[in-house]
Amino acid sequence: MRSLLALLALMVTSPMARADEAQAAKDATIVETLLRIKTVDVNANAKLKEAVLRHLELHKGTPKYVDLVDRLNLQGMEEELLSIALAAPASTQGVHAGELLLKRSGADLIVAEITGDDEELAKKTILLLGYIGNPDSIAILKPLVIDQHQSRSIRTAAANALGRSRLGERYLLRLVQDTRLPADLNFTVANVLYASTDDSIRAEVAKHLVLPATAGSKPLPPVSELAKRSGDVAHGQELFKTKATCIKCHKVRGEGKEVGPDLSEIGSKLSREAMFVSILDPSAGISHNYETYSAILDSGNIVTGLKVSETDDSITIRSAESIDKVISKDELEEVIKSSVSLMPADLQKTMSEQELVDVVEFIATLKKPGA
Ligand code: HEC
Structure with a gap:
């Protein structure tokens, strides 16, 4: 040694x-x-x-x-x-x-x-x-x-x-059982626990939390399951522009309104799983620059939407209907940033499970040119 x-x-x-x-x-x-x-x-x-x-x-x-x-x-x-x-x-x-x-x-x-x-x-x-x-x-x-x-x-x-x-x-299950889980995490935790490989955890969570339901009031499977399904791209594109109302807020290749982010290259940005979460629980991760603001006016009126611009004298708020309102700072009491997305949290209710899968199948094809 x-x-x-x-x-x-x-x-x-x-x-x-x-x-x-x-x-x-x-x-x-x-x-x-x-x-x-x-x-x-x-x-x-x-x-x-x-x-x-x-x-x-x-x-x-x-x-x-x-x-x-x-x-x-x-x-x-x-x-x-x-x-x-x-x-x-x-x-x-x-x-x-x-x-x-x-x-x-x-x-x-x-x-x-x-x-x-x-x-x-x-x-x-x-x-x-x-x-x-x-x-x-x-x-x-x-x-x-x-x-x-x-x-x-x-x-x-x-x-x-x-x-x-x-x-x-x-631990998450315990929070649910003791009603200590903050309500805005219900979707996230339901998805985690419904996808558990432990039968007893799945059975127990089902007594307390439900997953979002689609058109027929049928609860969806967890997101991890949904992401494995395959859908019909053409039908998804059709739904995007009609029943699912996505086009009212999102542009795809020049078509649509600009309330939410342009989705023309979303397939290169998000995984399928993240797309389902974006649709089913929009407030879970609000995209940068798309936070919702509430402008409280002296009159007591409240205007809610995206803050699209701000000058020394005024701010412009875009509503969920894509209407821009210019508010003079003279009439403005205060502006509050909200933690809730402007994207509605129940869009899946307009669709069946398969239709939701079709919409995601469609947006997953929207990739950067050359990708
Ligand atoms: C009332 C307007 C509105 C409607 C309708 C709407 N969205 Fe959105 N969407 C938004 C806004 C605003 C955001 C950005 C805030 C956020 O991330 O929650 C967003 C974010 C998203 C994102 C995340 C984008 C990113 O870059 O991370 C996806 C994906 C998405 N929406 C898909 C859809 C699909 C698919 C539909 C139709 C089923 C739809 N949206 C309907 C307003 C809307």
Whole structure:
């Protein structure tokens, strides 16, 4: 043991270690040796640690990096682990980095990402915690679901993330049973729990929550099921312009009104699953720039819609019927941003289950040219 350590020390300080390649080869040998003699604490020996860090540098971005940080018990790597985990939260390497970070009491770093100002980063972190799905990650996710200070999209993301593990599903079910689930998450949680592989969870949730019903008052299957169905593109296109009323608010290739986003390339942006959610639960993730505002006038009148423009003197609000109203700031009491989408939440009621699938089949074909 002692001679091995002496040998390691000799390798680190050897005057031969000048050329980069020779250095790299020595570093690799040191790492190999350390992995075999597990009793040496790399963190307690600056020279050894330097060699290990140099070696790691060569493996940046590969699964070996996280593996080595783990097996060598290398400390002080929290920031690196976090950035690896968030670069690819839905990958083996990302999850391994995240697990290691949590194990090494890096939970504070993770929580800071969630409570920071960057909502996209927060959602990515939540996704990571969902994929990790162990008691440590679940403990961070649980309070988010019921925290009314969090935005709806953060709470929705947390509920979906919990739905990736059995422990998480059980917690969501408990919230439902105790009527502690915020009502705006009913759709999200119903979808998660109706899609559980555990029969008893499915049976229990059915006593408390229903999935949205279509034309015949028949409840839909969960979104994960719907996304697997296939539909008729031509019929979907027809419905889009008629019964389903989508055209009253969405443009597709120059045709239609502009209340909601142009859907001409939506097939390149959203997965089929996300399309069903957009239609069945529009407020779950309101697209940027399409938030609903309510302008409260001095007269007591309220004008609700999208804020399409604002000058020093006036704001323009576009209603769900695509009518623009210019409101002078003189008559304006206040403007409130709403968490409810201007897109109606019950459009599926005008359609049968198959018709809904057809509409999604159609919009899924709307892709970027050349894609
Ligand atoms: C009364 C207007 C209205 C109607 C009718 C309507 N939508 Fe929307 N839609 C919106 C608005 C506003 C948004 C943006 C806010 C949001 O994301 O909820 C939106 C968002 C969407 C999105 C997400 C777009 C993105 O870029 O993420 C999709 C997909 C969508 N609608 C599809 C449909 C389909 C399909 C129909 C018909 C079944 C439909 N909409 C009917 C107003 C409408």
